[in-house]
Amino acid sequence: xxxxxxxxxxxxxxxxxxxxxxxxxxxxxxxxxxxxxxxxxxxxxxxxxxxxxxxxxxxxxxxxxxxxxxxxxxxxxxxxxxxxxxxxxxxxxxxxxxxxxxxxxxxxxxxxxxxxxxxxxxxxxxxxxxxxxxxxxxxxxxxxxxxxxxxxxxxxxxxxxxxxxxxxxxxxxxxxxxxxxxxxxxxxxxxxxxxxxxxxxxxxxxxxxxxxxxxxxxxxxxxxxxxxxxxxxxxxxxxxxxxxxxxxxxxxxxxxxxxxxxxxxxxxxxxxxxxxxxxxxxxxxxxxxxxx
Amino acid sequence: xxxxxxxxxxxxxxxxxxxxxxxxxxxxxxxxxxxxxxxxxxxxxxxxxxxxxxxxxxxxxxxxxxxxxxxxxxxxxxxxxxxxxxxxxxxxxxxxxxxxxxxxxxxxxxxxxxxxxxxxxxxxxxxxxxxxxxxxxxxxxxxxxxxxxxxxxxxxxxxxxxxxxxxxxxxxxxxxxxxxxxxxxxxxxxxxxxxxxxxxxxxxxxxxxxxxxxxxxxxxxxxxxxxxxxxxxxxxxxxxxxxxxxxxxxxxxxxxxxxxxxxxxxxxxxxxxxxxxxxxxxxxxxxxxxxxxxxxxxxxxxxxxxxxxxxxxxxxxxxxxxxxxxxxxxxxxxxxxxxxxxxxxxxxxxxxxxxxxxxxxxxxxxxxxxxxxxx
Amino acid sequence: xxxxxxxxxxxxxxxxxxxxxxxxxxxxxxxxxxxxxxxxxxxxxxxxxxxxxxxxxxxxxxxxxxxxxxxxxxxxxxxxxxxxxxxxxxxxxxxxxxxxxxxxxxxxxxxxxxxxxxxxxxxxxxxxxxxxxxxxxxxxxxxxxxxxxxxxxxxxxxxxxxxxxxxxxxxxxxxxxxxxxxxxxxxxxxxxxxxxxxxxxxxxxxxxxxxxxxxxxxxxxxxxxxxxxxxxxxxxxxxxxxxxxxxxxxxxxxxxxxxxxxxxxxxxxxxxxxxxxxxxxxxxxxxxxxxxxxxxxxxxxxxxxxx
Numbered sequence: 001x002x003x004x005x006x007x008x009x010x011x012x013x014x015x016x017x018x019x020x021x022x023x024x025x026x027x028x029x030x031x032x033x034x035x036x037x038x039x040x041x042x043x044x045x046x047x048x049x050x051x052x053x054x055x056x057x058x059x060x061x062x063x064x065x066x067x068x069x070x071x072x073x074x075x076x077x078x079x080x081x082x083x084x085x086x087x088x089x090x091x092x093x094x095x096x097x098x099x100x101x102x103x104x105x106x107x108x109x110x111x112x113x114x115x116x117x118x119x120x121x122x123x124x125x126x127x128x129x130x131x132x133x134x135x136x137x138x139x140x141x142x143x144x145x146x147x148x149x150x151x152x153x154x155x156x157x158x159x160x161x162x163x164x165x166x167x168x169x170x171x172x173x174x175x176x177x178x179x180x181x182x183x184x185x186x187x188x189x190x191x192x193x194x195x196x197x198x199x200x201x202x203x204x205x206x207x208x209x210x211x212x213x214x215x216x217x218x219x220x221x222x223x224x225x226x227x228x229x230x231x232x233x234x235x236x237x238x239x240x241x242x243x244x245x246x247x248x249x250x251x252x253x254x255x256x257x258x259x260x261x262x263x264x265x266x267x268x269x270x271x272x273x274x275x276x277x278x279x280x281x282x283x284x285x286x287x288x289x290x291x292x
Numbered sequence: 293x294x295x296x297x298x299x300x301x302x303x304x305x306x307x308x309x310x311x312x313x314x315x316x317x318x319x320x321x322x323x324x325x326x327x328x329x330x331x332x333x334x335x336x337x338x339x340x341x342x343x344x345x346x347x348x349x350x351x352x353x354x355x356x357x358x359x360x361x362x363x364x365x366x367x368x369x370x371x372x373x374x375x376x377x378x379x380x381x382x383x384x385x386x387x388x389x390x391x392x393x394x395x396x397x398x399x400x401x402x403x404x405x406x407x408x409x410x411x412x413x414x415x416x417x418x419x420x421x422x423x424x425x426x427x428x429x430x431x432x433x434x435x436x437x438x439x440x441x442x443x444x445x446x447x448x449x450x451x452x453x454x455x456x457x458x459x460x461x462x463x464x465x466x467x468x469x470x471x472x473x474x475x476x477x478x479x480x481x482x483x484x485x486x487x488x489x490x491x492x493x494x495x496x497x498x499x500x501x502x503x504x505x506x507x508x509x510x511x512x513x514x515x516x517x518x519x520x521x522x523x524x525x526x527x528x529x530x531x532x533x534x535x536x537x538x539x540x541x542x543x544x545x546x547x548x549x550x551x552x553x554x555x556x557x558x559x560x561x562x563x564x565x566x567x568x569x570x571x572x573x574x575x576x577x578x579x580x581x582x583x584x585x586x587x588x589x590x591x592x593x594x595x596x597x598x599x600x601x602x603x604x605x606x607x608x609x610x611x612x613x614x615x616x617x618x619x620x621x622x623x624x625x626x627x628x629x630x631x632x633x634x635x636x637x638x639x640x641x642x643x644x645x646x647x648x649x650x651x652x653x654x655x656x657x658x659x660x661x662x663x664x665x666x667x
Numbered sequence: 668x669x670x671x672x673x674x675x676x677x678x679x680x681x682x683x684x685x686x687x688x689x690x691x692x693x694x695x696x697x698x699x700x701x702x703x704x705x706x707x708x709x710x711x712x713x714x715x716x717x718x719x720x721x722x723x724x725x726x727x728x729x730x731x732x733x734x735x736x737x738x739x740x741x742x743x744x745x746x747x748x749x750x751x752x753x754x755x756x757x758x759x760x761x762x763x764x765x766x767x768x769x770x771x772x773x774x775x776x777x778x779x780x781x782x783x784x785x786x787x788x789x790x791x792x793x794x795x796x797x798x799x800x801x802x803x804x805x806x807x808x809x810x811x812x813x814x815x816x817x818x819x820x821x822x823x824x825x826x827x828x829x830x831x832x833x834x835x836x837x838x839x840x841x842x843x844x845x846x847x848x849x850x851x852x853x854x855x856x857x858x859x860x861x862x863x864x865x866x867x868x869x870x871x872x873x874x875x876x877x878x879x880x881x882x883x884x885x886x887x888x889x890x891x892x893x894x895x896x897x898x899x900x901x902x903x904x905x906x907x908x909x910x911x912x913x914x915x916x917x918x919x920x921x922x923x924x925x926x927x928x929x930x931x932x933x934x935x936x937x938x939x940x941x942x943x944x945x946x947x948x949x950x951x952x953x954x955x956x957x958x959x960x961x962x963x964x965x966x967x968x969x970x971x972x973x974x
Binding site for chain 3: 022023024025026027029030031033034035037038041042043045046048049052091094095097098099101102104108110111112113114115116117118119120121122123124125127128129131132137138139159162163166182185186189195198220221223224225226227231243244245247248251254256259260263266267270271273274278
């Protein structure tokens, strides 16, 4: 079988050598376009941020990040995202369980609604959550007398982070629960395990990699979230101001260096999270590799 | 532990999985539940285990009715078809599971658990693999881990669902022998489900043949094989040829030939079907009673020759397995005519004929079957 | 009431055999592996309350607030010139971004699914990269390039091309944040389908393009639609990235989400919610079609799904 015509083009050498034996055409064209488009839209612009921040030097970046206002914003962004992801890990797993294992009226509808945070524009979610959790809102009016203020406080940021991250956990755990063999639970029961032991020792360990992956995904999304957060946050400097908003404020002050430094800190964390997610998935594959 | 099953019924929606099962199993027996898919054999096993509950009926373990007790109270060892090993646990943790989850006052000490697990690993010949994960084991090894895990809780009865179904032919043969030995060593009452008649015949003390949610026949392996009570059982235990015949008094006629006298027949005269296994046909000389066939295909398979032929008297197809003997070979050509003797056969009234082995059959009442040796 | 640990409800005494034709199961089916009814219903209740508070009520709020001042105010808010301009810009942006990412998604999926090459998993990771970048940072990176103080900005502006604070910037930022949607739907799907169909078509004498049009595309069309659907929802709704790069010029660089923000910040709440309700309707439509696709064409969607 001869190499395809397209594969003669300007493709990276490594790629071409290993694809040579394929009879299917279009390798050079499609991979070339993929790499070009990826570079132009994503890689080069992102590299620009690092190039710019490299100009600041480590000390320069640190000087900007270590100002109290930036630190407070980063702390809030990460803290709220972490708490939101934790809430989602717990309730998302519970929701996935309920949807996989039980039948109840309206199940189909609620199952479809779970994806709402993916489909609803973040700004819309932001103003809706604000209206709902404000002191005169449907939910806020019951929380306010209890002394719980949600809107315009860090608690509001957590609520928004929970909203935005929920589907990540549910949709990661759901298929794993779906595929979990009932035989495993029957085996545990036949060996004398009660229901609680079966759940904690057999089912949860089986879905744990999925829960952690969903947790990391929800966290990654919530850290950088802007639209659904800024309306409900109140944006008080040092109290309820999130890191992405700080980037915008610095940009509006034409403080490009400051904006870049904060962005770099966030990007590095995001890439780290991406690595963690990939490692988790690799771990899950290894652990559940091979046939049952 | 002896097990008695009394009038057990189980339905799933409109489907009747078990239609009134009665069965006695003696302590220490090795029993096979054999039947086609949908015959109820797996449901029966699961009902005994407590993984399903019967609609009504009793499951007596040593005289105590366990039918309403959940599986975890029954102390049974269940080996699943796909083993159901806990993937996130090592081999050691899998086997120790049933002991570690016991309430504190009944739980053996850590060292006792360790000793028990190592002893079981030795029994199933997997010593040294205790730190492996299930994904690092071969199919046969997983099977043995599953067995060791089930044995760890010192079960009163061992239940195996298609224990060799997921293994390849070679491993399957080795494990069969090994399971027999293991049963001999442990003496645990063992029930296994299979759809493979060869497996059942080779392993079990007694076999239970099931069909359409009912038991067709129970008995020691040889007895069931030699004396199938119904055409279904005959058909299920190996290949079958059916030849239309007629009973006139005690004489059996195929076409215009009188081929046998049935000494103990209580069939009324009339049309009957003769069931004969491919291996129970032999070449006959011209003077002996027998049937005339015409060869259609010849296929040599090692020590035997497989022939398909047409019965001249009735036009029915016939498959024949003959030993591959040199002096016979010249006659085995397509179109040649052979004369065959029916070494062993069964006769059933024509109405009992079952065309499809997977079709559930009604429970046959007053069925008659006569077994004769041809003269 | 039974506790979780003591297991199953006590069975009623067995009914006399032969009387009932369809006796109720004495113990719930699969009782070995399910919880008592009160545990089940408590869990269902908790799950639904959570979904109600976090998802359903916010959605309902949008429509209630939008109609607070009546239908005429609602329609007026939607037909106001700035709102119409925002709708037009949103549609235009989404159309360009979805098309661009569709072409990319097909190319990337073809290269990755049909061929083996080193660095493939790295490439897949890089394609996913925009998902883990904050939308605000996505806007920032283009400002750094195309802004007045950026690397390419001044030169482009000298030649009369404005990217930042203009429509091209909005489109670019939208493409960035929706970059992986279609590709990551198609890659696993086409990997699952393998190359046998294509090889069969080629062996029958089809050209590369014919193979793609007549064999590959029909096999992935529902997956493709699924990816386009999600890509479009995000493209029309993107806020953070667009907010950074748009400059918020009313009637010119205002998309619908930005318009919502402006109205909201001007305390025109019903008008803000009116425009938001259009976006919410879009979201509902997206969810509806998505659910339909998952129900009707599950076989043609990628096995693993995460957004």
